[in-house]
Amino acid sequence: MKTLLKTTAGLLLLLPLFSTADNISSDSISTEVHGQQQNRMQTIKVQNSAVNQSYQSATWFHSIDISLARDDNYNGYFHQLYVEFDADTDYSYQQIFAELSLTPDYGYERVYYTSSVFELFGDNSNDWLGIETDLQHQYPTNFYLLTIRLYDASTGYLLAEASGYDLSALDALTLEDFQRDQIQTSSSVEVSAGSIGMLALMALCLLFLRRQEQH
Template sequence: MNKITGCLIAILCLLTTEVAAQSQSIERRAELRATPTGNNSGQSSIQAYQSHVWFHRIELTLSGDLNDNGYYHRLEVEFDADTSQNYQQVFAEFSLLPTYGGERIYYTSSVFELFSDSPGDWLAIDTVLDQRYAPDTYLLTVRLFDAASGYLLAEISGFDDVNLDLLPLEDYSRDSYIDSSTTVEVSAGMTGIAALLALCLLLWGRQKARCA
């Protein structure tokens, strides 16, 4: 039993390391204030699911294209969510869906607080995709869960907001990769032509000598 337990722990450690190696994220959020300012008005857009919590605003920035192929390895997602309650503790989950393949969660935030319709409770996640993200167009999904129960409270994705769909992404290891295959173009001016004629004359002379 101890050997089986040890094997399971080792496997979990490997899986955790592998997942952690896929992306590196920096979490930033506003200084939280318990007094709502009430400056927000309206809602972000049609959302896949919402309860007493919803997304008021969500913004996305892509950057980092080292090989200039149009695919980026860094994305920053910032959103402000509102609640009809005075106070709600939540955590956020971020995932990417490639053209082919399954959805992949790349970050789960720490617990943070929403205060009614306050604009001062935003959350921003700045992520560098390190590994296992082939060049593709991805669909982003952001979900909010109740911190106490784990129940889904709100969800928005590229199916709802076109700005979250068809994101040209690839991981850093592919973005920084330089193709070893090179295309060589040869051009010659007068010097090149003279060298080519000299080479032809040399080969012709050797052929003549052999025949003699």
């Protein structure tokens, strides 16, 4: 089994979008890119390590790429996540689909995307799948653990699983949804005269009148 893991840190630079499937929900918007299309990832920093996996069968992860982008309010948390992986199989041809989930610290796992059915061709490196997701709602600012599962398209059986429990690159992802990532504009401060200010003004008026009477 190949054991290359490419973990990308920093902002994701994107080329024009070539999508084959879109998954839109109220909480996130995801777009798929397949290996037959142009790879849109341009890595800034690459780290190689073994792809440890929670579970694998005759199908396994060959490589996994992670990129974070869009930190609009510059607080170190991003609302765009790009996951690209290449899986291999002992079979010459296999149809599968992927399921991706995020788990915050002290929270519950939440599936945010289920892919379309795609094909694996043995150990071919051109059958990778990329998924770009914009988190929209219901993702508080937090550290998130990413889990990727592969299922057989015919039987629904779990074939392979990798997560932040196995790979540090998939753990502690600094994420927040778009609503929380918006840049806060400065608000004007309204100044009003309170009761103390009015009393002081009245006292000054009375003092002025008394001085006029003395003259």
